Amino acid sequence: MEMKEITQERIEALRAGHKVLAEFHYEPRPVERGYAGKTLYVNVSTNTIGAKPVDERMKRTFIGGRGFDLWLLWNAVKSDTRWDSPENEIVIASGPLGGIVQYPGTGKSIAVTISPLTGIPVDSNVGGYFGPLLKFSGFDALEVQGIADREVIVFIDGNAGLVQIMEAPEESVNSHILAEEIVALFGQTPQEKQGVSSVSSGVGAEHTLIGCLNFSFYDPRRKLTRLKQAGRGGIGTVLRKKKIKALVVKYVGVKGDSNHPTDLETIQQVGAKMHREIYERDPIMFTMRLDGTNHLTKIMNDYDILPVHNFRYGSHPEAEKIYSPHFQKYFVYDAPDGCWYGCTLACAKFAAGLELRTGPYKGQTVTVDGPEYETVAGIGANCGIWDAHAVLEANFYCDAYGIDTISFGTAMAFAMECYEEGILTPEITGGLKLNFGNADAMLEALHQMSRGEGFGVIIGQGVRRMKQIFVERYGADPQFLQDIGMEAKGLEYSEYVTKESLAQQGGYGLANKGPQHDEAWLIFMDAVNNQIPTFEDKAEALHYFPMWRTWFGLNGLCKLPWNDVEPADNRTRYKGIEAAKVPEHVENYVRLFRAMTGRDDVQSGADLIRMSEAVYNFQRIFNLKMGSGTREHDAIPYRSVGPVTDAEYESRAERYDQQLRELVGVDPSGMTTAEKRQALRRYREAQYEKLIDAVYKRRGWNERGIPTLEKVRELGIDFPEVVALIEAHTQKGT
Amino acid sequence: MIRVNNKWEIEWQPGMTIRDLLVACKFTHHYVAVSVNGRLVPAEEYDTWLVADRDEVQVIHIIAGG
Known part of the structure; x- marks a missing residue:
């Protein structure tokens, strides 16, 4: 997502640092009826790699994706496993319908781990190409266990049938550079580059508990790598604890029938109908193709649901300044913006020409995917920052540093309220004036998270731990902090005011x-x-x-x-919450599942x-x-x-x-x-x-x-x- | 008085249309399904459909959200 080219000299330097620590060969087999039939196990402590079979009971009971993730994680951890225990895993899976190219929205990966924020499993759903390419490489899921003693990359070559753990001392850590380096290292031609996807995080994830994973995909028209985030629950923090710079998959050759479904014709028919519906209905419904999810900001503000000033209020007169039109000027509409092949809903938004005003990349003009509604609402409205550029800059740096924009926004808003209430003072925050609306302080706290210094690191521990720290160190009223600290189970709230619902x-x-x-x-x-x-x-x-x-x-x-x-007749054919279920689309999924699996x-x-x-x-x-x-x-x-x-x-x-x-x-x-x-x-x-x-x-x-x-x-x-x-x-x- | 979504009461005015009612409710969302006494009103009639006093109106906001 940075426009700079990676030089050949740099690539050679990266390669020179690679040392293979473990290697596993397997025979690539085609996916059958949506399943590869195996999962991949990698342990970066012991440098062992192996494959596990997927049996019929696993498929029937857990289906795939998050189900497979949870089952594998359950078998890997004990009740006293903590997020930073070696036995904790990051498990990533697609699912039996993942990678279909005839129906929109089929490129998701689901990542699971024991969360540093909650101590329980967190699941996070993300676009990018990794999950489908992993499956087409021969694995329904990847489980990564252990903690490496040096910085490593795990590389899966799905065409060659090769998995490697390699020492990787020279690669960058921040995702926006690392993802470009990975593509340059493992993809030569445009077709090969499209076949490379990485999972990485950033330096912010190392110093906080709110680290996210960045899943990449190569955009051949713009000739750069883009990032989608598995944001919730601190999975990026776990990745960096394991000293993993990147999980990389390479698979070239995605085709319309790569899943070898039972009934491809039905999938094509259902998909063609859905694509027509999107073309006809999206412009008059939610304009996802134009605005992405940020179309919600105006609606939430109008209905008193937009979180303002740490969820105190649901609307604000200045919210108009962060509505969609203020971001549209950054968006480039020269190519479809799906995060997997064939997604006509195309909600991903490519923002270009963002000149950074702060931080280590100050002065550079960069690109960023987004912003999503949650980012605008969390970093913008919830922190009282009515400045589209500042929100977009924070979005860029959160992604680059590997920090979840939702937890960041909610945690920052909590710290700002504590500051305005006098619980925090400039002496405590190291001079950061955390008033609502102070974009400079918000960005500086974010940069502190990347450097592992200052009060930003405290904010990066999340709301639950901040509450404890503020009570213990600064004498805050625990009941008040419990009332205003927007977390449950240890995870920060996403960005909707729920008082009236x-x-x-x-x-x-x-x-x-x-x-x-x-x-x-x-x-x-x-x-x-x-x-x-x-x-x-x-x-x-x-x-x-x-x-x-x-x-x-x-x-x-x-x-x-x-x-x-929704289909045009959805609200006349169905009443009440039946209409909200969108029964025609549910039927699409029934048909897709049956056509794929033959069940x-x-x-x-x-x-x-x-x-x-x-x-x-x-x-x-x-x-x-x-x-x-x-x-x-x-x-x-x-x-x-x-x-x-x-x-x-x-x-x-x-x-x-x-x-x-x-x-x-x-x-x-x-x-x-x-x-x-x-x-x-x-x-x-x-x-x-x-x-x-x-x-x-x-x-x-x-x-x-x-x-x-x-x-x-x-x-x-x-x-x-x-x-x-x-x-x-x-x-x-x- | 007009009862909206079995939750809010809006004072009826002579000549009040569906559009006027939506404004009175501060319902700005552009994509809604409106029923009056159980009868679905076509969107193209929101500017002309006159609401009667004591009508029961349902305004379903069609929005997927997060």
């Missing part, structure tokens, strides 16, 4: 990995459309949608083509949900194995439930007063703001507990949030260790 409070609080919106996004359905008014309605939505969205992660798919475009027993959307349910429950039990996974870990900060401060209450006093009268049964006249806040808080917190009860019941869990033995038997995940875990927790009742 009980269902989305549950969508965040009950998410297996922590508060990320990719499990459930119910705000409009709940708070605006009022389509799920009862606890039972909300519980049903919090069953169906997380299960349905899980299915994309099992198959190497992007969720966007599911509901970011004729898969007949309906319910069959897909059942696949997800097995993996979802398994992940919940995995949390249990790691010492989490029970009700107390589904608690959420009050800022996500209601107004913490008088200022928040007063800013929406009419709304809250009305709720006190109509919902709580309290007359607010004559009450102080603090009294009104407390009355509302008691009501809202009780509502959340009732919601949890309803969701647990719907999901087949006991009142403590543990799947019942009956449920795990029904789902076919009653492995001995699973049964023992449930029995132990049920008996001790803790």
Whole structure:
């Protein structure tokens, strides 16, 4: 993503530093019905490499992608494994539908590890070419274990049938340069370059717990490498702990039938229909092809859902300054912008001509993929920075340093509120004036993360650890920090204000990995459309949608083509939340899965949900194995439930007063703001507990949030260790 | 009074159209499905469809979000 050429001299210097530490040869075999039939195991501690078979039960129970990741990780770690233990793994997989080129959104990889932020498995879904190329190289998943004693690269040559661990002392660490070096090292022709994809991170990941992975793909028209991020949960931090500079796959020769599906014709038919729909409907629906996901910023601001000043508020008069048009001037529309072949939804956005004003690359003109809505909302609105250039510059540096823009934005906003509340002072922050809106301070803190110095490193530990540090070192009020610290399970919230949506409070609080919106996004359905008014309605939505969205992660798919475009007659053919399921698209996926795998027993959307349910429950039990996974870990900060401060209450006093009268049964006249806040808080917190009860019941869990033995038997995940875990927790009742 | 999404009450005005109602609700999202007393209103009629007092109106925002 930097425009500079890598010189031949530099390439030779990089090559000279390579020393092969381990080598594994295998016979490349074609993928059959979407599966390679093997997974690849690499240990960088012992320098061992091997292949493991994928049996029929693994396919039936875990399907692929996130399911395979979790199963392999489960077998690799113990209950006391920490993120930095040698046995912790990074597991990356595509899925049986991954790599289809006839249907949009099929190039996703899913990465899983024990998270440094949460101590439980985190799954992160990412574009780029790595997952599909890994599969076509012969492996449904890659698990990387161990901690190397020197900087290494893991290289998979899928055409030659060769896997190597090689010492790599000379390569850069920051992804925007490293990804270019990797392509230059392993790809000679444009076709070869397109066949090279790397997974890397950056120096920021080494000094923080919020490191992301960058997955690359080569853009032949622009002759440069682009990066997509597996952002959540600190997987980049784990990669750098392992002293891995890059995981590299090379496979040249992707074809329309590389998956060898059972029924290619059906896949082509379903894909052709979908492409037509996107061309016709996207311009009048969500303009993904023009704006990417940042079209959401205006909508969220209009509906009081855009996080402003650490989620205090949901809108701001200056938000217009970070709406899509202010980024469009950077976008280059000279070529389709999918992150895998054949994606006509093309939400990836290529921003060029960004002249950096700060940091080690100051003065350089660079390119960056994005910004996504989450980045704009988190670094922009949530930090009160109404400056598109500053947001884009932070986006560039986060990617280059290997830092998750979502955790960065939410953690920075928390630090800024603490600064404005006087909990932090310039003496504590080393002179950083962390007022909301201070873009220079935000960027300097980011650069400090890359250098491993200053207060930026504290921010990079994430909100949960900051809370602890601020209480222990600076005497902060622990209850106040708990209320305003937007994390659950240790993971920072993604960027939606949930105060008026009980269902989305549950969508965040009950998410297996922590508060990320990719499990459930119910705000409009709940708070605006009022389509799920009862606890039972909300519980049903919090069953169906997380299960349905899980299915994309099992198959190497992007969720966007599911509901970011709809058939023209969707809302006349279907009513209520049935329409929100987009049944015609669900049917597309049923047909695709059957046509790929040949599994004729898969007949309906319910069959897909059942696949997800097995993996979802398994992940919940995995949390249990790691010492989490029970009700107390589904608690959420009050800022996500209601107004913490008088200022928040007063800013929406009419709304809250009305709720006190109509919902709580309290007359607010004559009450102080603090009294009104407390009355509302008691009501809202009780509502959340009732919601949890309803969701647990719907999901087949006991009142403590543990799947019942009956449920795990029904789902076919009653492995001995699973049964023992449930029995132990049920008996001790803790 | 007009009941919207079984949640909000908007004061009815003579000659009020669907478009006027959306403005009164501050519903700015461009892609919505509107039903009046259970009957779906075509989008091209939002400027001309007159809402009656005590109508039950449902405005479904079609948005995929995150």
